[in-house]
Amino acid sequence: MNFASVRIITGDIEPLVKFYEDITGCTVVMYTPDFAELQTSSGTLAIGSINTLALFGGQHIAEPASNRSVIIEFLVEDVDKRYEEISAVIDNTLVQAPTTMPWGNRSLLFRDPDSNLVNLFTPVTPQARQKFGLSAI
Known part of the structure; x- marks a missing residue:
């Protein structure tokens, strides 16, 4: 098994994409208006809008902007x-x-x-x- 990525669920994807491009100097690839990835040689930071949660079974699976750990x-x-x-x-x-x-x-x-x-x-x-x-x- 290999660790592949961490995904941030957000209510507004564009500010996060710009922020992570600014702080890393890397290009974030926007696959759709609701899903993007910052890929590095050791792993990927995925950024998904809350709209992507419907594909996993519902909007209440994750709550944007509520991480504390x-x-x-x-x-x-x-x-x-x-x-x-x-x-x-x-x-x-x-x-x-x-x-x-x-x-x-x-x-x-x-x-x-x-x-x-x-x-x-x-x-x-x-x-x-x-x-x-x-x-x-």
């Missing part, structure tokens, strides 16, 4: 540089400026337009870099 994480080459590049985009939703965590990642935490937590991180200790198959600094 999941953090969407992206490994980036240099979290401090990325912070400088996107600070205007995340200024009003910043939770934590880049901070080195006890497990060796330098982490930037903020919220997307639906209030989902997003973490951009860079492994900075030898152990953390090794975990992600990165060479020593």
